[in-house]
Amino acid sequence: MxxxxxxxxxxxxxxxxxxxxxxxxxxxxxxxxxxxxxxxxxxxxxxxxxxxxxxxxxxxxxxxPATAARTLALGRSGVLILHANTVSAPTVSGPFFSGLSERLKAAGWVLLPHLDLTEPAQEHLRTLVHTTSAEAVLTVPPLRLASDAFADLGVRVVQLITEEHWSAANAQIADAQIAHLVAAGHSRIAYALSSGAAGGEAAEQKLRRADTRLAALARPAVVPLRWDADLPGLTRQLVAAVEAGVSAVAAADDDVALAVLAAAHRAGFTVPADVAVIGADDSPLGALFTPALTTVTLTLDEKGLDWMAERVLAHIEGNKPATPAAADASRTRTVVRDSA
Structure with a gap:
């Protein structure tokens, strides 16, 4: 030191x-x-x-220790709640949650995950905050809560990742997907994402970034494929794209990528010979499909997790947290399997 x-x-x-x-x-x-x-x-x-x-x-x-003082004075427990939904869940699961939890535990805090699949989820979250006497609710974009959402309970809302870092992370994922497909010899690429509100801001950001990267590489514009839980409809889009020269599909997340694999099977395409598919978020289900799904995952190294814990502690203590450059916040890793 x-x-x-x-x-x-x-x-x-x-x-x-x-x-x-x-x-x-x-x-x-x-x-x-x-x-x-x-x-x-x-x-x-x-x-x-x-x-x-x-x-x-x-x-x-x-x-x-602040936790002991607050517990005695306010009857609180030193509990923090990490609030996520279906879009932000992959960001806050697995190594990210365990690494952050360990660091906050070392500082005397208990981190509880809260995954709510409904919109809005605030009332259920309010009940959990009240029941656990939580001291703060942590959120990750694109899930947002007003800073004073629980002010009447004396509980603050902390945005765990800044908008800048969230957008940078989406760009990193799209960059890694396009880089992998282009390196494999693909030139005409489609981008698959859920249609409407289900797709969310993250998916749209990745789509735009993929198009930008392809333009920078002097490749044809990306072909968007919209998934709205209609497999025959997605199949028709995929067939039309392949007939137009598309040889690979990148998807905004692994759920959509698996839908593309199903559509390819329905259309009689062989993956990756006829069309390659790459996802994002490294869902455990992706490794169980045939062919196993190639995907891109976002990771935080030890330094990144330390910074994240420092950010939370600073917010709780009422101090301004340090903000590193967006490029230093996370790293991508391409998990190469059979689909691309």
Missing amino acids: GDQPVKVTKRARARARVTMADVARLSGVSQATVSYVLNRSPGQTITPETRERVLAAAAELKYR
């Missing part, structure tokens, strides 16, 4: 409640490091000198 301690003003020390951010500033380390030290989190590479500096700063400031 090469951070150097900085001076904390008398005004900061005189506040009614000392926060973890104050301890971090005085000791010259990040809030995450303070959390690891104060919660004795195992498996962290923290030098003895840094640990002593954090403990000394906490003692000097008479720091008390």
